Amino acid sequence: MHSFIKYNDFMERKTPGKVGENKSDIVREVPLACADEDAAVAFLEKRRWDDAPSCPHCDNANVYQMTSRDGGREKHYRWRCRECKRQFSVRTGTVFEDSRIPLRHWCFAFWASCSSKKGVSAKQIQRQTGLSYKSALFLMHRIRWAMADDPTQPPKLSGTVEADETYIGGKPRASDRGDGRKNWRQRKPAVASVVERGGSVRAEVLPTVNSKTLGPFLTKHVEPGSNLMTDELPAYNGPAFMLRTNHQTVVHHLGEYVRGDVTTNTVEGFFSLLKRKIYGTHHAVSPTHLHRYLAEASFIYNHRHVDDGERTENAIKAAVGRRLTYRQPA
Ligand SMILES: [Zn+2]
Structure with missing residues (x-):
């Protein structure tokens, strides 16, 4: 702290x-x-x-x-x-x-x-x-x-690339869903991120998480043909196929986090760093400024x-x- x-x-x-x-x-x-x-x-x-x-x-x-x-x-x-x-x-x-x-x-x-x-x-x-x-x-x-x-950064990530998404301000709770799904998504901005193993990270604020937003995000940051590792979220399937990646998933809801070298632990490590930065140093960050903090966290990570x-x-x-x-x- x-x-x-x-x-x-x-x-x-x-x-x-x-x-x-x-x-x-x-x-x-x-x-x-x-x-x-x-x-x-x-x-x-x-x-x-x-x-x-x-x-x-x-x-x-x-x-x-x-x-x-x-x-x-x-x-x-x-x-x-x-x-x-x-x-x-x-x-x-x-x-x-x-x-x-x-x-x-x-x-x-x-x-x-x-x-x-x-x-x-x-x-x-x-x-x-x-x-x-x-x-x-x-x-x-x-x-x-x-x-x-x-x-100093390469335009796209390649090799083994992990992708994941998170919500800043806490994951949506069951009680939030009572207000309608749109509501918690508006309050809690989503951040999508890709990390090349042993390489650098890219992160962006997404208005909502689905294949329509993840597709352009992955296309922009990941070389076609890379090994892509994600969790079981179905929204990754379409974009991963379009990018001709070798797509492998870990099934988090069945308690699976690592299977051989398939894991999203690296990208989750970046998220935990990001969250410590946001909650520990800045306490709260407004959605309009979130992209700036992502830029800072990514820079520090890429020059670690x-x-x-x-x-x-x-x-x-x-x-x-x-x-x-x-x-x-x-
Ligand atoms: Zn001059």
Whole structure:
């Protein structure tokens, strides 16, 4: 239940044991970037351009840092392009644009969300940075939005793929059915998920669980011809056949959870992680925001084999690489 990291503990935080001395510099750089705006800007510029800054407007590398009167950097850390004469900063065209939240707080939020399995809430970011709740929420949603489009991920899952669905907010109870089936489905959003064994996960909010919704979901995320493992829900049969998968099921209602290597335990493990995150850290999540938390949980799961520093680096790269095409990311 305690994913809460006190700011001081965080600053003292040691590199996990398995990380070698030279493994990721980011683990040493991050604490500084969270405390000092100059360091934060330098840190993010390095992640975005890797010592070769280029103009986001015309892609030209002929750029220079603007300076202030005292010879330091210009107060908004701007650069200017010699070709198109336009100004830009590390924020331009990234999730950091359209906000005045200091970049050191962004660095802290990235680090906090990537170094804890269950994530951080906006409330925790508010307490630790001194930002308003509204700003903290904006920042966390932008981070989740960046995580949703992860360039390191393969387009589709293959090999042995487990699929399952769950309801966030508890499984429907017998008493809920009294209100009519439509009712509990509206209150408890369904999440469908596929996990490649030893690989990554994809998860989406579905308006309802049937073959009409599971079909497009599976087609989008699973390579045809994969080994698909599900429970006995009949809604999987049609889509599994259409995708020409080798479809095998475990019959949960007969108490069967594993038969040889047929099981859906991996995908259920992801769901339990997701639920611990939602109930333990965020307590409650509105259906309109659920997809953001799925993006975050999936990102953490897909980068579970690397250390905290590398995971943070991956998230920041996703954030600076993801161009804003409209003002308010959904
Ligand atoms: Zn330019």
